[in-house]
Amino acid sequence: MHLLAAAANSHMLTSRGVHGKVMPDPRGDSQAWLDAMRCLADSGGGVVICGSDAASEWVSANRSALPDSIRTFESADGVHTALMDKYELYKLAAEIGVRAPWMHRISTHTELRAIDSAVTYPCVLKGALGHRARAILGHGTVQVDSRDELMTMADALLENQVAFLLTELVPGDETALEGAVTVRGRGGDYPLEYGRHKLRQWPPDYGVGSLTSSKSVPGTLAMNRRILDHVGYFGVSSCETKRHAGTGELYLIEINVRVPGSFGVAEACGVDGSWRLYATAAGIPLGPQPAQVDGRHSMLPDIEWLAVRARTSSHDQTWGEVLRSWRGTRDFGIVSLRDPRPALSMLGTMVRRRVSRIAREQWMRLRGRPAATTVETTPVARITPERDTRRRSA
Known part of the structure; x- marks a missing residue:
């Protein structure tokens, strides 16, 4: 496996059998990606999974510039x-009668300014392309x-020419979020299809599932098929x-x-997701x-501890409830006894950052200056008991 990793995921390069950089x-540097992909094509090509x-987004935009020896779902x-793009998706949903x-x-x-008087609060702000908003605000979706x-967040996005949506806040906590994860073949078949729902996520209410469980979700599976079949989609998707x-x-x-962050559910629930994903992209027949x-369950420990800390400190969940929720966990993300190096590498990075921050704060105190305020990796409003009822209805 050749991995082209973001700096935040450099620990994954230590995994057994993985090569990359x-x-x-x-x-910001499209040419570097073109060069890397062409180099992989020259070495024999293969399947690209994003x-x-x-x-x-980059592969879709540059597909015509990539050699034919590289196979992608994106075209x-x-x-x-x-x-x-959530705006295009919601327009499509309206056209075919999906709520x-x-x-x-x-x-x-x-x-x-034109819709200012029509907006009711609370509502939800979403980047039309969530990853672009996340790069500016630290999150792609947030309650307003x-x-x-609204004006503070809107100014930051619009100054960077990032479009966003203001949407209805659908009542219900994060456990009301369901998902259909599928791989749709070129002929309209579904070599992989399973359901899941979130038990916890980080940031709370609007984030990545830190603890996700397999679940029968026929309504979501049907909605997902209706949309993908309508547009003739080919590839992996996660409909929420x-x-x-x-x-x-x-x-x-x-x-x-x-590929969703909680794709470990596909292995935990026994549907052989990793192989079926690869085989479909490579054109290998499947039974x-x-x-x-x-x-x-599948757990992402690096963010699950943040989600648990937020929920327990706000008294939204007890430690007893947390421990019971961990029953049935079969997949632990990058934490694996068979391949421990990625987890150890990530832990080492976290420890070094923590030690560096403490040392910096101590140095500032010794010099008689207030410690510099630090910003968490994923900025999010702190949950307090007073705010909890409102957040749980998001």
Whole structure:
């Protein structure tokens, strides 16, 4: 395996059998990615599987410049980027009768002023392309409770020419989020298809699933098929929906067109996801998919401890509830006894950063200066008991 990794994921390069290097952001240095991909093509080519929105967007935009010896799900037809763009996705949903939150798309201050009086709070702000908003705000989706909050976030996005959506806040906590993870073949078949739902995520309510469980989700699977079949999509996708806490109705939230962070559920629940993903991309024939076993969990320990800390400190969950929620965990992300180096590498980086921060703070105190304020890797509003009821209804 050849891995082109972001700096934040450099620990993955220590994995057994992996070769590769740290790459710059493809939006800032497209040529470096073209050179790296052409080098891989010259060495024999192979299958390219994207693990980030930025990578999938780049491959879609540059597919025609890549050699034929490189096989990708992404193509130059624009389908991947259309589903990735939440505005285009919600328009498509409206056209085919799929329920989605109401929305306003904002790309200029003029458009923002035009809908100012129509916006009700709380609402949800989403980057049309979430990864672009995340690079600026630290998150792609966030709850907005007032006009002042909206204007602060909007200014930061619009100054960087990043369009965003204001959408309806669908009542229900994060456990109401369901997902259909699929691989759709060129002929419209589904070599891989399973359901899951979130038990916890980081940041809370609007983040990546830190503890995810396999679950039967027929409504979400049907909604996902309806959309993918309509546009003739080919590749891996993760469709997320939310069930309205009051009415029980299912709302489309988003479709990710790359391997989801919780893909370990595919191994935990017995559907042989990794092989079926690769084989479809490589054009290898597959037999019937093994049956999904519900209630099997996948945990991402590096963010699960953050999610647990937030939920327990806000008294939203007890430690007893946390421990019970871990039952059934079969996959632990990069933590593996068979291949421990990535986890040890990541832990070493975390420890070095912590030691460096403590040393810097001590040095500032010795010099009689206040310690510099630090910013967490994923900026998020702190959850307090007073804010908890509001957040849990998001």
